[in-house]
Amino acid sequence: MASLKKRGDNYFLQYYLPGKIQxxxxxxxxxxxxxxxxxxxxxxxxxxxxxxxxPTRTPLHEIVxxxxxxxxxxxxxxxxxxxxxxxxxxxxxxxxxxx
Numbered sequence: 001m002a003s004l005k006k007r008g009d010n011y012f013l014q015y016y017l018p019g020k021i022q023x024x025x026x027x028x029x030x031x032x033x034x035x036x037x038x039x040x041x042x043x044x045x046x047x048x049x050x051x052x053x054x055p056t057r058t059p060l061h062e063i064v065x066x067x068x069x070x071x072x073x074x075x076x077x078x079x080x081x082x083x084x085x086x087x088x089x090x091x092x093x094x095x096x097x098x099x
Contacts, residue, residue, distance in 0.1 A: 002042055004035050011035035013042060064091050 002015040009030045016022055027038050045051065064087060071080045 002039050002046075004032075004039055013039055015042065015046075060091070 002013055005012045005014050011027045011029055013025045013027055027035050029035055068084050071083050
């Protein structure tokens with residue numbers, strides 16, 4: 001079970017991990033409806049046994065680069081080349097090193 005706390009203008013999600021460890025996560029919103037939806041998503045993810053579903057602050061180009069490296073390892077060369085072509089088409093070639 002999680003709860004919402006308002007500190008200043010932002011809402012925080014407060015929840016407990018196993019072992020009674022209390023955690024707070026800044027939701028970066030001042031809208032109660034958005035905060036309630038994020039809380040609902042968090043509780044659903046916990047019920048399914050998944051990690052917390054909020055986005056990270058990891059830059060997109062790092063995520064796409066890591067995924068491109070993974071594609072090169074697990075796929076055949078031509079298949080990897082095709083997949084990376086589509087990634088370049090979606091995200092552009094300038095922000096990540098897809099070569």
